[in-house]
Amino acid sequence: MTVTLNLALAGLGIGAVAALAGLGLLVTYRATGVFNVAFGAIAVFAAYVNWALAVRNHWPVGFAALFTIGLLCPVLGFVLDRFVFRSLRLRNAGPAESIVASLGVFVLLIGGVTILWGRQTRLDAPSLVPRRTLRLGGDVVVRLDVVVDVAIVLILLLALLVLERTRVGMLARAVVENRALAELTGVRADRVSSLAWALGATLAGLAGILIAPLVRLDPFGLTLAVLETMAVVVIARLTRPLWVVGSALALGVAQSEVTRLHLPGALGAVVSALGTNLFVVALIAVLLIVRRLEDAQRPDAGSTVGLATRGDLPTPRYWWLPATTVLAVPLLFSRESLVTAQRVPALAIIFVSIVLVTGYAGQLSLGQAGFAGLGALITAKLANGSMPFAGQIPSLVALVLAVVSAALLGFVIGWPAIRRRGLFLALATFAIAAVASKFVFDQPYFTNGISVPTLTGFRSARMFYLLELMCLGIALLAVQNHHRGRLGRSLQAVRDDERGALACGVNVRRLRVWTFAVSSGLAALGGALLSVSDRSFDATAFDPIIGLIWFAAVVVFGIDSATSALLGAALIVFLDSVHSDISSIVIGVAAVTVGFLPGGLLYTVRRVAVRLTNNVVGAEFAGRRAAVAGEPSLRLSPAGREIARRLR
Amino acid sequence: MTASIVVPALSARSVSVRLGDALIVDSVDLDVPSGQITALVGPNGAGKSTLFDCLSGALPAESGSIRLDGRDVTRSSPDQRSRLGIARTFQHVSVFPTLTVEENLRVGAEHRENLQLLRALFRGRRADEPRTPEIVESVMQRLGLLGLRHERAQGLETSTMRLVEIGRALCTRPKVLMLDEPASGLDDAESDRLRALLLELASEGLAILLVEHDLTLVGEVAQHLCALDHGQVLASGRSAELLALPDLVSLIGGTRSRRAAR
Ligand SMILES: Nc1ncnc2c1ncn2[C@@H]1O[C@H](COP(=O)(O)OP(=O)(O)OP(=O)(O)O)[C@@H](O)[C@H]1O
Numbered sequence: 001m002t003v004t005l006n007l008a009l010a011g012l013g014i015g016a017v018a019a020l021a022g023l024g025l026l027v028t029y030r031a032t033g034v035f036n037v038a039f040g041a042i043a044v045f046a047a048y049v050n051w052a053l054a055v056r057n058h059w060p061v062g063f064a065a066l067f068t069i070g071l072l073c074p075v076l077g078f079v080l081d082r083f084v085f086r087s088l089r090l091r092n093a094g095p096a097e098s099i100v101a102s103l104g105v106f107v108l109l110i111g112g113v114t115i116l117w118g119r120q121t122r123l124d125a126p127s128l129v130p131r132r133t134l135r136l137g138g139d140v141v142v143r144l145d146v147v148v149d150v151a152i153v154l155i156l157l158l159a160l161l162v163l164e165r166t167r168v169g170m171l172a173r174a175v176v177e178n179r180a181l182a183e184l185t186g187v188r189a190d191r192v193s194s195l196a197w198a199l200g201a202t203l204a205g206l207a208g209i210l211i212a213p214l215v216r217l218d219p220f221g222l223t224l225a226v227l228e229t230m231a232v233v234v235i236a237r238l239t240r241p242l243w244v245v246g247s248a249l250a251l252g253v254a255q256s257e258v259t260r261l262h263l264p265g266a267l268g269a270v271v272s273a274l275g276t277n278l279f280v281v282a283l284i285a286v287l288l289i290v291r292r293l294e295d296a297q298r299p300d301a302g303s304t305v306g307l308a309t310r311g312d313l314p315t316p317r318y319w320w321l322p323a324t325t326v327l328a329v330p331l332l333f334s335r336e337s338l339v340t341a342q343r344v345p346a347l348a349i350i351f352v353s354i355v356l357v358t359g360y361a362g363q364l365s366l367g368q369a370g371f372a373g374l375g376a377l378i379t380a381k382l383a384n385g386s387m388p389f390a391g392q393i394p395s396l397v398a399l400v401l402a403v404v405s406a407a408l409l410g411f412v413i414g415w416p417a418i419r420r421r422g423l424f425l426a427l428a429t430f431a432i433a434a435v436a437s438k439f440v441f442d443q444p445y446f447t448n449g450i451s452v453p454t455l456t457g458f459r460s461a462r463m464f465y466l467l468e469l470m471c472l473g474i475a476l477l478a479v480q481n482h483h484r485g486r487l488g489r490s491l492q493a494v495r496d497d498e499r500g501a502l503a504c505g506v507n508v509r510r511l512r513v514w515t516f517a518v519s520s521g522l523a524a525l526g527g528a529l530l531s532v533s534d535r536s537f538d539a540t541a542f543d544p545i546i547g548l549i550w551f552a553a554v555v556v557f558g559i560d561s562a563t564s565a566l567l568g569a570a571l572i573v574f575l576d577s578v579h580s581d582i583s584s585i586v587i588g589v590a591a592v593t594v595g596f597l598p599g600g601l602l603y604t605v606r607r608v609a610v611r612l613t614n615n616v617v618g619a620e621f622a623g624r625r626a627a628v629a630g631e632p633s634l635r636l637s638p639a640g641r642e643i644a645r646r647l648r
Numbered sequence: 649m650t651a652s653i654v655v656p657a658l659s660a661r662s663v664s665v666r667l668g669d670a671l672i673v674d675s676v677d678l679d680v681p682s683g684q685i686t687a688l689v690g691p692n693g694a695g696k697s698t699l700f701d702c703l704s705g706a707l708p709a710e711s712g713s714i715r716l717d718g719r720d721v722t723r724s725s726p727d728q729r730s731r732l733g734i735a736r737t738f739q740h741v742s743v744f745p746t747l748t749v750e751e752n753l754r755v756g757a758e759h760r761e762n763l764q765l766l767r768a769l770f771r772g773r774r775a776d777e778p779r780t781p782e783i784v785e786s787v788m789q790r791l792g793l794l795g796l797r798h799e800r801a802q803g804l805e806t807s808t809m810r811l812v813e814i815g816r817a818l819c820t821r822p823k824v825l826m827l828d829e830p831a832s833g834l835d836d837a838e839s840d841r842l843r844a845l846l847l848e849l850a851s852e853g854l855a856i857l858l859v860e861h862d863l864t865l866v867g868e869v870a871q872h873l874c875a876l877d878h879g880q881v882l883a884s885g886r887s888a889e890l891l892a893l894p895d896l897v898s899l900i901g902g903t904r905s906r907r908a909a910r
C-alpha cells in the first residue's frame with residue numbers, strides 16, 4: 001500500500017511536467033491554429049541554456065531559471081511568431097506547411113544545442129527546488145519538487161480556465177475561429193498570436209527546466225521525452241485544458257506504477273520500457289483506436305498541396321545528369337572516402353520513400369526512421385541467426401526478407417493509421433517510430449550483441465557501393481512507377497482532391513495503405529544498407545528525432561522530386577563529413593523559410609532560372625500559381641478577405 | 649404527354665442525414681428515372697448538396713435506403729458507388745488542378761476495375777487499361793475539350809472547369825449523373841450548350857439529377873421536380889405542373905432570370 005502510494009506521488013512529478021508542456025502546446029494551438037511540433041525542442045533548448053548558465057557560468061540557479069523562462073523563452077516565442085509563422089498565416093498556408101515550419105524550428109534548435117553543447121548525456125541538470133522529501137505520515141514520502149510542480153500546474157490550469165472566460169480568452173477564440181472576421185471587429189489578431197506564442201514557449205521552457213533533473217540532459221532523449229507528452233494534448237482533442245492536466249497526471253502515476261512489475265524475457269523488456277514510455281503508448285493507442293478525432297481539425301488538414309511543386313516547369317533536358325554524376329563520382333574515390341559515400345545511396349533510398357508517401361501520395365509521414373531501423377535490425381538478426389524461429393540465413397536473402405516484412409508491417413499498421421489525416425497522421429507515424437525506438441532499438445534484449453553482416457559477394461567497399469546503386473535504381477523505378485501511368489494519376493488525383501477522386505471510383509484507402517506499405521519497405525531497405533555501411537547497428541542512427549530531421553530535409557529539397565531527394569542525401573552526407581551537426585542547421589534554416597520556397601530548394605532554383613532566362617514564362621507561371629492557391633492575386637483588405645471566403 | 653411507367657435508376661426511401669446535432673435531410677423520398685431529367689430545387693441551405701453527398705456516399709445516411717437499379721447501395725462507399733454507376737459533380741468545382749484536362753478525364757475513365765497494384769508497381773505505364781483512351785477521346789470530342797487536352801486544370805476558367813468535371817463524370821460511364829448547380833458561373837451561351845448537352849444525355853438513357861436555382865432552365869429540361877426545404881420534401885412530381893404553382897415557386901426562392909442565377 002505504502003509502495004503504491006509512494007510510486008503514485010513520484011509519478012505525479014512527470015505528470016505535472018507533461019501537463020505543463022501540454023498546456024503550452026494547447027495554448028499555442030488554440031490561439032494560432034499551429035500545432036507547434038517544436039515545443040519539445042524549445043523545452044530542451046531552455047533546459048540547456050539554464051544548465052549552461054547555472055552550472056558552467058555559475059549563475060545562481062533561481063536567477064538562471066528566471067532569465068531563461070522570464071526573458072529568453074517569451075522572446076523566442078515572439079520571434080518565432082513574428083518571423084516564421086506570421087508570413088504563413090498571411091498566405092493562408094495549410095497545416096502541412098506550418099508543421100514543416102515548426103519542424104524547421106525544431107531541427108534548428110536541436111542542431112544549435114548539439115553544436116553548442118555536444119551530444120553527450122549530462123546528469124547535472126540543476127533542480128529549481130531543493131532536493132528534499134516531505135514525510136506525509138507513516139512511510140509515505142513525497143519529494144518537494146513534485147509538490148511544487150503539481151502546484152504550478154494547478155495554478156496555471158485555474159488561470160487558463162479563468163482566462164477562457166475573460167475578454168482575452170474570447171478574443172483568442174474569435175481569432176482562431178475566423179481571423180478575418182475578428183480583425184474586422186477590431187481585434188488585433190497579430191497581438192493575440194504573439195502573446196499565445198510567447199506564453200506557449202514559456203510553458204515549454206518551464207517544462208524543459210523542470211523535467212531535465214528528472215530525466216537527464218541529452219539532446220535527443222530529452223526531446224523525445226518531452227515530445228511524448230503530446231499524447232495528453234491529443235487525448236484532450238486539442239481543446240480541453242482540464243483533460244490535458246487530468247490525463248497527464250493519470251499517465252504519470254500509471255507509468256510510475258508500472259515500474260513495480262518485473263518480468264523475464266521479451267515481455268520484461270517491453271514492460272520495463274513501459275515504465276518510462278507510457279505516454280507514447282497512450283499517444284499511439286489514441287491515434288490508432290479512437291474513431292472520431294478529426295472534429296477539432298480544419299477540413300483541409302490533410303492537404304499537402306502547399307508543399308508540392310506545381311508541376312508547371314518543363315522538365316530540363318539533362319535532368320538526370322547532376323544526380324547521376326553525384327552518384328558515380330565516389331567510384332573514383334579512395335577507399336576511405338568511398339566508405340563515407342556509401343551512406344549516400346542508403347540515405348537516398350530512405351528519402352525517396354518519403355517522396356513516395358508524402359510527396360506523391362500526400363500523406364504526412366514522420367515515422368520512416370522506425371521502419372529504417374527495423375529493416376537494419378531484422379537484416380542483422382536474420383543473417384546472424386539470432387532471430388527466433390529462423391536459422392541463419394544468407395545475408396542477401398535476409399535483406400530481402402527484412403524489406404518484405406517491413407512492408408507487411410507497414411501494411412498492418414497502415415490500415416488503422418491511414419484513417420487519420422494531416423496532423424494526426426503525422427503524429428501517429430511519429431509515435432510508431434518512437435515506439436519502435438523505445439521498445440525495440442533501445443532494449444538490450446533485442447539489440448545486445450548484434451553484429452551487422454557484410455553482404456556475401458559484396459564485401460569490398462566498391463562492390464558494396466555498386467550493390468547500393470542497384471538497390472537505389474530499383475527503389476527509384478518503384479517510386480517512379482507511382483508517378484506515372486494509372487497509379488501515378490490516381491495518387492495525384494487523391495493528393496489534389498480526395499472527394500473528387502472518390503467520386504471517380506478511386507479506392508482511396510487502398511491506395512493509401514499500399515503506398516504506406518511500399519514506402520515502409522523502401523525505408524527498411526535504406527536503413528539496412530545504412531547500417532551495413534556503418535558496420536554496426538546504432539540505435540541513435542534510427543532515433544525518431546533523426547526521422548524528423550530526414551523529413552524536414554526531404555521537404556526542403558523538394559517533397560515531390562526523387563532527383564531532389566537524391567541530391568539532398570548527397571549534400572547531407574557531405575556536410576556531415578565536414579562537421580557532424582552542420583547539416584541540421586542548414587536543413588533547419590531552410591525549413592523555417594519553407595513559406596518562401598514552395599516546392600523546395602531545387603524547384604526554386606529552377607523557377608528563378610526560368611524567370612531569368614524567359615520573363616514571359618515567368619509571368620505566366622506567376623499567374624498560374626495564384627490560381628492554384630485559390631486566391632485572387634490582388635491584395636485584399638480584411639473585409640475583402642472575408643467576402644472572398646464567403647464567396648468560395 | 650402520355651404518362652409512361654419508368655423504373656427509377658436511383659431511388660431513395662426516407663433517407664435522413666444528420667450533421668452534428670442537426671437533421672439536415674429529413675426522410676426524403678426521391679426517384680431518378682432513366683432517360684429523364686429530375687430537378688432538385690430549394691432555397692439556400694435546404695439540404696440539396698447534403699442529399700447529394702448522401703446519395704453519392706460521401707456522407708452516411710442515418711436511416712433510410714438508397715437503391716441503384718434495384719440494388720441496395722446504402723452502405724457502399726463512394727468509390728464503390730461510382731464503380732456501380734453513380735457519377736456526380738460538386739457545387740464547388742472539383743477538378744484535379746495539377747493534372748491536365750486529358751488526365752482528369754482518364755482518372756474518371758480508368759477506375760471501373762480496381763487497380764492491380766503489384767502490376768503497376770513493376771510495370772508502370774504498361775499496366776494501363778487499353779480501353780481508356782477511346783472513352784476519353786469520345787467524351788472530349790463531345791464536350792469540345794480536344795483543344796485543351798494538355799492544359800493543366802488549374803489555369804482554366806470556371807466554366808471550362810465545370811465542363812471538365814462533367815466530362816470526368818461521364819468518363820465513368822454512369823447510369824445516374826448527378827450535377828450540383830452545373831450552370832453557376834456559366835454565361836448565356838454556355839448554359840445554352842449545357843442545356844443541349846443535358847437533353848442529349850437524357851435521350852441516350854442516362855438518369856440525370858440536377859440541382860439548379862434557375863427555374864427557367866429547370867422548366868426547359870426537367871420532366872420531374874423535387875422541391876426541398878429544411879431537409880424535407882415540400883412537393884414532388886411533374887415539373888410542368890409544379891412550376892405552374894406561384895406559391896411553390898416563391899417558396900423555393902429560385903430565380904427566373906438566367907442571369908441572376910448564382
Ligand atoms: N458540418 C455541418 N454541420 C452542421 N450543419 C451543416 C454542416 N454542413 C452544412 N450544414 C448545414 O446544412 C444545411 C444544408 O446545407 P446544403 O449545402 O446541403 O444546402 P443546399 O441546399 O445545397 O444550399 P445551397 O443552395 O446554398 O447550395 C445548411 O443549413 C448548412 O448550414
Ligand SMILES: [Mg+2]
Nearest residue numbers: 696697698739
Ligand atoms: Mg448546395
